[in-house]
Amino acid sequence: MQSIPIPEAPVKFRWGLWLSLTVIFCLGILLYLNKELTPFLVKYPKDWIIPLRFWISDLMQWLIKDFDLGLFTFKELTRSIAWVLEWPLSIANSFLATGFTFSTEPGAPIILPPAPWIAIVSIVGLLAFQLSGIRLTLLVTGCFFYLVIFGQWQSAMVTLSSIIIAVPLGVGIGFALGITAYRHPLLERMLSPVLDLMQTVPVFAYLVPVLFLFGFGPVAAMIATMIYATPPMVRVTILSLRQIPEELIEYGDMAGCSRRQLLRKIQVPVARNSLMVGINQVIMLSLNMVIIASMIGAGGLGFDVLSSLRRLAIGDGLEAGLAITLLAIALDRLGQAYNSRSTKSARADNSEFLTGPRFGALIILILIVSWLAAHFFPALAIFPESLQVTTSHFWDAAVKWININFFDQLEAVKTFVLIHIMIPVKRFLLNTPWSVVVALIALVSFRLGGFRLAALTTVLSLFIAVTGLWTKAMITVYLCGVSVLFAACIGIPAGILAASHSKLNRVTQALIDTLQTLPSFVYLIPVVMLFRVGDFAAMLAVIAYSLAPAIRYTILGIEQVPTHLIEAARAIGCTRTQIRWRIELPIALPQIMLGINQTIMMALSMLVITALVGTRDLGQEVYIALTKADTGRGIIAGIGVACIAIVADRLINRWAQRKRMEFGLQS
């Protein structure tokens, strides 16, 4: 053995790591045992807290009260933005839900009633048929019929009208910003961190400043929706423009395209498919947000879910939740059908009967006919209540039944998990001196990514400390950590299993796809149904919501293992199990970790929403801020969550990148 030279550097490297870990560990115990000696290192002292949130609140106050932009005041600016957006929204809303009136006074006589349900269902069905065929038509009309029959129509149309206005605006703004950033790298460099932050700040946190600036109501909700849904469009736009082969752009220049021609005739059509993915994302995110934005007055289905959650009226909540789900599925599938159609050969399209103008004419015809018909048969406009079905009593009864008959079992599970897993973790995290946590993060970052990464993560974790959010942040970390742990324990084995059975794989993928179209709000319903409120219920909702990426990335990681490696392993006589444990899993590990990273991100965003079921973490902080319209508090807590997210994200990404480089999967 002596003849084999052992490389020295890596050994030292490990030694250093273990040594410093031990030192930090001992220090932690010492600090904890001698609390009186250096209390400020154990618990972050109150006097040291920087009143950042008050400064921000003051700043917002000043903005809205005194800030003058010269030609107009800031308040006038927000007012006029709201006014401009009010118009299209109210037209869409009148058309779909409330009908057109002479004035906006409530109770004013209706000139033109809203589009009858029969018209909307037919139009959507026709669109589905046009895009794909009879199967999609059945699916989509089925979804919409649910809305009709279960009495969700009115609310669903309110929600849909927000979507119809928010999505094109979000897409348009995102696209314009994306193109500008693509053309001006400087702008992109400035935009990129902002986008990063926007995508990690939890949804609730957006609501607070919007509420403050634009007040309570549908317009404010729509603005929040747009702000939330636009960043991915910017990203996708930049990315898909950049993916265009260099030669095509050069060709465009050689053909003598002007900048406009290049954009319209080459860049946009070539990047069309990936741009469509962006649009689909905007639709899904808008739907998610417009539901959450019911907290600042969006109305519609979100409001129904919210109010039934508050009343603990499970049946109603479930039906409204299902309505959201079906609406999401219908919109998602329509969007996907549109995408895949555009990739098919356009030669087939020439034979299409219903091209643009004809389709438009047909829609108007359907509307007129159904308006006339509805005049004589009101049931076609508003589905008669006597025919409506509701299952809410059934669900209420079922929940009652479960809670009576299985109370002990459910309670036993809950108590077991709480006592043996959740509470110990929580205690441990809360009792660990903050200085030790910061030092640990700094150390790990330094080992992984050197000085710059360490500086970043240290500043972010210090931010949480100095803003006085440490305790709440630790509760967030604990809830998130435990949930992610469970999600990983379920998701990774599920992914491994699915990866080796192609049939199971397909089923799993379909399931995950559906899970991911569900707005986060919906996840709260069944959980509350069974476990009421508290950390355990919150954890279950978080696990369910964040499970998908753990499974998806595991499958992906295993599928990406180069086949020649497997062949080589088989050639030297590895068994299936050996291949799995020695080859596939280690190589898939970086990819799996990226999945866990996604899981963490989703868990954090869901955690904030679970404040509704009574957690005491940063989410609650945002929630309180929202109810009090306390901008500073909301923004700081939101940024706090973002800090946790960014630290986790950078560390895991860095680690995965290093591993992948070691394996030669990435250069």
Next chain:
Amino acid sequence: MSKVKPALQLRNIWKIFGDDASHLLEKTSRSPSLTELNDAGLIPAVRDVTLDIFNGEIFVIMGLSGSGKSTLVRCMSRLIEPTAGEIMFAGQNLLSASEDELIQIRRHKMGMVFQHFALLPHMSVLGNVAFPLEIQGIDKKTREQRAREMISLVGLSGREDYYPRELSGGQQQRVGIARSLAVEPDIWFLDEPFSALDPLIRREMQDEFLKLQDILKKTIVFITHDFDEAIRLADRIAIMKDGAVIQIGTPEDLIINPATEYVAEFTRDVSRAKVFSARMVMRPLASNEKDTLRELQRHDAKVQEFADQAVHSDDPIGVIDDTGSVIGVIDRQSVLNVLVGREPAGSY
């Protein structure tokens, strides 16, 4: 050749990638050495290239991967902005042309074919070929008619409605060629147009390219890293290395008088019989021979074409120039010399 007017003139063209490249150029009075450039962390892609491209010739730029061919040809159309130098095209300095002028020049006077075809995936063959005309705002009927002509010229009639992804590589490149010819460019750039094709198709495309050129007589800048291809197609070849042009000449020039060891290395394995023309290997006509000549060859015929004939006949073959008068003779020995790889003794 030198009597013909140059279509494109490059004077001291530099292209250096990296920040502050022009600054370094000025500092070193436009002649930085390779080490100076490397030390500054810059990538010299084109170094001090001066050359003329004449009307109607096929000018091949040849060099190994990374030698700067693509960059040079992109400088010629200003797809890439040269760091320094001067380019004269159609009586004006291309580098001082405004954005609009440049668009007009590219629309009407330049055509380009790309290595990976660069066809627009969302358009049919017809749409692709008509595209440059569409950009100019030519009406649909005219441009489609013109496009159909071009498509039949490259032998793709009947596939007008196909999409690029439904065509083979060779067919795709035909579309690329048809498209670049649709505007009747004065100068035609081809950047490794056949490199992405497999060898058999490549040969076929080269033959058709030569046929096409016989009809069109364009001024052509053709890029390749394949010396055989260069020899088959070129009137003149420029050899590039590390961004600099190290020799320009006819294929025969390069073989007979390689400027450097590097060029000699390239030409070593090339079959002489394919490159040398009759003019190159003939000897002067003896006074008594003129009437005994039974067989004649044009002066630009390649040795390969008449080698059989010369080896199997005892009589010398006469060489005639463009006007038909005999300017020399070739006998068995001179052909054998070429075939076994000896350099010709009496080259002109």
